[in-house]
Amino acid sequence: MSYNIAVDGPAGAGKSTIARAVAEKKGFIYVDTGAMYRAMALFMIRADIGPEETERIIAACGKAEVTIAYEDGRQVVYLNGEDVNALIRTEEVGNMASAISPIPEVRKKLVELQKQLAAKSDCIMDGRDIGTCVLPGAQLKIYLTASSLVRAKRRYEELTAKGVPCDLEKIRADIEERDYRDMHRETSPLRQAEDAVLVDTSDMTIEEVIAKILELCK
Ligand code: DC
DSSP, X not given: OOOEEEEXXXXXXXXXXXXXXXXXXXXXXXXXXHHHHHHHHHHHHHTTOOTTOHHHHHHHHTTOOEEEEEETTEEEXXXXXXXXXXXXXXXXXXXXXXXXXXXXXXXXXXXXXXXXXXXXXXXXXXXXXXXXIIOTTXXXXXXXXXXXXXXXXXXXXXXXXXXXXXXXXXXXXXXXXHHXXXXXOSSSOOOOOXXXXXXXXXXXXXXXXXXXXHHHHO
């Protein structure tokens, strides 16, 4: 049986950075489920479908094949055979992913793929509903969080380092709005699983968080 670590938490809590590092140290694969929702969102944007057009999203969802491959240990997301890794990290795609992810038809398709990956490989998987819905039997569950201000500052620094002009207050407002949507949706809302360990990273360095999770694995 494979060993599965489930990591959930709001946007910007550091889930992907931490999960990627833990995966490398343990020799596990890292499954970034947000990237799958983002690939699906990119398909909708390209089809000129708006975030409110639920019927069109459901119909289009059947035409979007999202698959995952690992190349040199790095997760590559394919959308109908096209590597879309470099196209899914924009705010526009993130907002669209948040808008389409409450739709049960979208979730059903991606959750199936996530369960299959976890069943065949030792993995650390991050997302919003991993401990609660996708991998309820995971051997270790972590709920990773940080204050919205800390998360906004991290995003601000990331964008500034890339030379992208941005506004801290706007980023914080977007983060809070996305948290609200993710936590209050009807289907698989973001919440801490009862058996998940809460890790608040607001005052922790990346190294401290990684060390804490590796300790919990023991
Ligand atoms: O983690 P992220 O920002 O890449 O995720 C993008 C959006 O996808 C996020 O707003 C919520 C959604 N998502 C989800 O509903 N369930 C997951 N397991 C992962 C992401």
